[in-house]
Each structure stands twice: as C-alpha cells, then as structure tokens.
Amino acid sequence: MSVMVDKLTPFVYASRVPQTAPMGAAQATSRADVIPLSYGSPVSDSFPYEALQLAASEAIMSQGNEALQYTGADGPAVVRKWISERSALRGIETKPETVLVTYGSGQAIDFACRAILEPGDHVWVESPTFFGALNTFRSSEAVLTAFPIDAEGLRVDLVEEALIAADHAGKPLPKLLYCIPNYHNPGGVSLSVDRRKRLAELAQTYNFFILEDDAYSELNFEEEYLPAVYTFAPQRTIYLGTFSKTIAPGIRVGWAIASAEAISKLGSFFHGSRASVFTQQIVANLLRSYSLAEHIKQLVERYRKQRDCMLASLDNYFGDAVEYTIPQGGFFVWLRFKEEVDTSELVKFAAERGVSFIDGRQFYLTPDEGKHEARLSFSYCESESLELGVARLAEAYIAYLAERNQRS
Ligand SMILES: Cc1ncc(COP(=O)(O)O)c(C=O)c1O
Incomplete structure (x- = not known):
C-alpha cells in the first residue's frame, strides 16, 4: 500500500x-x-583564536590517533587538573571519580534530570531563571514551582517555609532545586553565603539535590570567590561549570562535580563514548601553551x-x-x-x-x-x-x- x-x-x-x-x-x-x-x-x-588554532592543529596532527578515535576514556588529565584547581578557589575538593566532563554544562543539566527525575517529580527553581534549564526540566516532565530572588539571590526563607508546609501537609517535596548562585542569568545577583549554607542544610534535611549552575563565576569583577553551595552539602549538590564563557561556547566543554555515586549515575547516560575527547584535547593543549588565567x-x-x-x-x-x-x-x-x-x-x-x-x-x-x-x-x-x-x-x-x- x-x-x-x-x-x-x-x-x-x-x-x-x-x-x-x-x-x-x-x-x-x-x-x-x-x-x-x-x-x-x-x-x-x-x-583566543591563534592559541586555539595551534591547539586544534596539535590535537589532529600529533594526538589524532587517540583524539580522533572512539574512546570510553575520561579525556586528558590536564583539563581535569584545571577544573580541580579552579574549583578549589570556591572551596570544592575533587577526586577523579567526582568530576564528569560533559558537552557543555547544558548536557550536565540534562543528565542530572535523567538521573534524578521520574515524570511528575517536583523541581523547584528560581524566579526568574535561565530558560535553557526550564526547557530541560519541562522535557523531563517535571512539576515546576518557582521562588523569587532578591538582591541576595534566591529567597531561601521562602523555600524553607514551603518545605515545612509541604512536609506537614504530606505534599510532594522537590527532588531537585536549581539555582544560579553567581551573577545570575538573568537577575545579575549572587546568593549570599548565609543563604548558601541554609539552602545546603535544607537539601540535607529534606533529601533533595541542589543543581548549582555556576556558569559565570570566573567573570568576577570583585576578584572574590564565594564558597560554592556544594561545599556545604557535597552529598546533595551537583555543581556545574563550563568553558563556554571563558574559552568559547562552540568548544562545548563543561563539567559536573558531585559525589562519586551521583557522578556514576550521570555518566551512565553517555552510551559508549564520553564527551568529545577531540575538543577536550584542544582545551588541554590550550591550557598547556597559553595562560587561560x-x-x-x-x-x-x-x-x-x-x-x-x-x-x-x-x-x-x-x-x-x-x-x-x-x-x-x-x-x-x-x-x-x-x-x-x-x-x-x-x-x-x-x-x-x-x-x-x-x-x-x-x-x-x-x-x-x-x-x-x-x-x-x-x-x-x-x-x-x-x-x-x-x-x-x-x-x-x-x-x-x-x-x-x-x-x-
Ligand atoms: C545559567 C546558564 N547555565 C548554563 C548555560 C549553558 O552553558 P553551556 O554552554 O556550558 O552549555 C548558560 C548559557 O547561556 C547559562 O546562562
């Protein structure tokens, strides 16, 4: 027919x-x-066009045997070393098994949703928030609830009130709370340290994950690094970083830092191949030959x-x-x-x-x-x-x- x-x-x-x-x-x-x-x-x-040109050429001509091959490996150690050193500025301690390199931090948001949420699960977000993340939560068929931000970031007091009320009423608690603690997109504000601590305590008490999206913290006009929310609840936070704002978004290299358990869950969504080893090799070469700092x-x-x-x-x-x-x-x-x-x-x-x-x-x-x-x-x-x-x-x-x- x-x-x-x-x-x-x-x-x-x-x-x-x-x-x-x-x-x-x-x-x-x-x-x-x-x-x-x-x-x-x-x-x-x-x-950094010239440095990237040299880095890319080296990745093809000298390291192509591996960088252009299928690989289940983690990618070059130099990239992980950079991630680990810069994370330390925010108080985050890493081990190889607590870092996952991804195709931009956007992919890490997607993997976190896949690893944590069933359809109908509750995700709490800031209001306003980054529309890219909202779309990912919607695609996960999550039920979304929003909490306002003010000049000190997310109103954690209102989150706490809502958690207490939901708990008393036997209503669903969030499985994930998404926040952008530094130089918020779109709000421009940062979460105060007291609120970071309180939010972390709440995640531990009410057993949800904080998805801490730290895309902008390197672009810091005050040369001040506030401690990551992750440092206050490493077992219940997934911290996200990216080279999109510091090298170039087209490179598509970002990362997640979380407990070894959570990282192994997120990593399981790479079916076979990991994040592009080729682009990671370019980043590694750039980090060796050029001062990204x-x-x-x-x-x-x-x-x-x-x-x-x-x-x-x-x-x-x-x-x-x-x-x-x-x-x-x-x-x-x-x-x-x-x-x-x-x-x-x-x-x-x-x-x-x-x-x-x-x-x-x-x-x-x-x-x-x-x-x-x-x-x-x-x-x-x-x-x-x-x-x-x-x-x-x-x-x-x-x-x-x-x-x-x-x-x-
Ligand atoms: C808050 C926030 N998170 C994540 C991203 C995505 O970053 P990446 O390019 O690493 O996927 C952006 C990009 O605009 C962003 O503003």
Whole structure:
C-alpha cells in the first residue's frame, strides 16, 4: 500500500518536546543594523583564536590517533587538573571519580534530570531563571514551582517555609532545586553565603539535590570567590561549570562535580563514548601553551568596562524610569520598569529602532509574570554599541509610552 505524501496523517511527537521556541540564539537577528543587547554570548573577538588554532592543529596532527578515535576514556588529565584547581578557589575538593566532563554544562543539566527525575517529580527553581534549564526540566516532565530572588539571590526563607508546609501537609517535596548562585542569568545577583549554607542544610534535611549552575563565576569583577553551595552539602549538590564563557561556547566543554555515586549515575547516560575527547584535547593543549588565567583577567577587565558603560547609559537615558541591582560579574543587567510598561510590547518598538533585548516573561514559568522586566546583556557588544543600544531603547520607550497613552 502506498500513500500520497500530501495525504500523510500528521505525526504525533512526544509531549515532552518543548512547546516554546528555542531562546537565546533564536532571538538573534540577522539584521546587521540591530544592536543585540539580547545576546547572552561572549564577545566573539575575545576568543583566543591563534592559541586555539595551534591547539586544534596539535590535537589532529600529533594526538589524532587517540583524539580522533572512539574512546570510553575520561579525556586528558590536564583539563581535569584545571577544573580541580579552579574549583578549589570556591572551596570544592575533587577526586577523579567526582568530576564528569560533559558537552557543555547544558548536557550536565540534562543528565542530572535523567538521573534524578521520574515524570511528575517536583523541581523547584528560581524566579526568574535561565530558560535553557526550564526547557530541560519541562522535557523531563517535571512539576515546576518557582521562588523569587532578591538582591541576595534566591529567597531561601521562602523555600524553607514551603518545605515545612509541604512536609506537614504530606505534599510532594522537590527532588531537585536549581539555582544560579553567581551573577545570575538573568537577575545579575549572587546568593549570599548565609543563604548558601541554609539552602545546603535544607537539601540535607529534606533529601533533595541542589543543581548549582555556576556558569559565570570566573567573570568576577570583585576578584572574590564565594564558597560554592556544594561545599556545604557535597552529598546533595551537583555543581556545574563550563568553558563556554571563558574559552568559547562552540568548544562545548563543561563539567559536573558531585559525589562519586551521583557522578556514576550521570555518566551512565553517555552510551559508549564520553564527551568529545577531540575538543577536550584542544582545551588541554590550550591550557598547556597559553595562560587561560591571564585570558580570564583580560575578559573580566573588558566585561567590567562594558558593564560600567551600560549602567552609565541606563542612568543617563532612563534615570529613575528603571531599577536594577548592579551585577558584580557575569553578562546581564536585569531591568525593572514601572508597572505601566509591558516589556513584550516594548520589544517590538525596540526592534523597529534597531535594538534587541529579551522581555522578562521568557524567564518565568507562566506568561503573566515578568511583564515589567527585561534582560539586557553587556557581554556581546563593545561600549560604543552598548551606549547607542541603550539610547535606541530609550527612544523606543518614549515612543511606546506615547502610543500607549494615546490608546488609553
Ligand atoms: C545559567 C546558564 N547555565 C548554563 C548555560 C549553558 O552553558 P553551556 O554552554 O556550558 O552549555 C548558560 C548559557 O547561556 C547559562 O546562562
């Protein structure tokens, strides 16, 4: 029996396929005249091109026999040594069996979900939070509950109240709590040390895992490393790091640190092959021949300048029309507009005037939250463009208010 192609019955894909359009890169615009304050990406000319070229060439020409082969091995020791030394700055002690190198930290979030969650299990998240992680939790068919953040990060007191209430009422407790403790995406804030300790105690008392996503802590404008939440509950925390913000996201090398037991569970989702040994070999060669620590210092200087430029422009063009917490690292400024402003409408006015940003609702569980908020990234554009971008945003804001007032 043959069926005409245009008569095919629509195929029903699994309900876990995310309904939302992919964000981030998808909000990228191909219009060269648009200043992309929406991009949460490192600035492309900061990549260590020459050092990477040499490192890649060595990985092919001198180490290709192994680096280009199928392998079940862990990858080069130099990468693990770097991970272990940098983790020590945050108080984390590692052993070979407590580190898993992954295809970016995004894969580690996915593996953590697969290892920990059954469909219908509860995951508690920050509100707002990183949409990439939200999509992964949704794909795991988890039930999500969100808790607000303030200038000191996640409101751990509210998490505690909710845990006590759920426990008393015999309601489900979370199996996983996802948090971004340093230079939050999108909030820009960091979790205070007291709250880190309390959160860790709660994870131990109520027996859930904390998924500590530390994508930004190397981009630290204060040269201060707060102890990782992991240090207070190593048996109940999975700590995630990445080279995406320090070398380049296209390298796709990240890692998870957890108990040997948890790491062996996460690692079991590599079927056969591990994370690419080829890209790990490139990173290893880079670490041997080039000072990544020095490179990070330069990145920090640059991003600090860009942050200062964005904040000065915001103060200049918006005055008290917006509020924000000054980010001490990372990529993002999280703006709170007055209640009269709906940022998903402002996005359109901004696009017409040649600037993009991400409206707040993309970072929440439900579309009626985050209406008055917006994420601006200072990482991708040079200072001159940042200032022009904010000026265009201010024009868009004035035009938006004028049109809205006309409507009402
Ligand atoms: C908070 C957070 N976690 C994880 C990631 C993903 O990082 P990776 O490139 O290592 O998968 C990002 C990237 O934007 C991020 O902002």
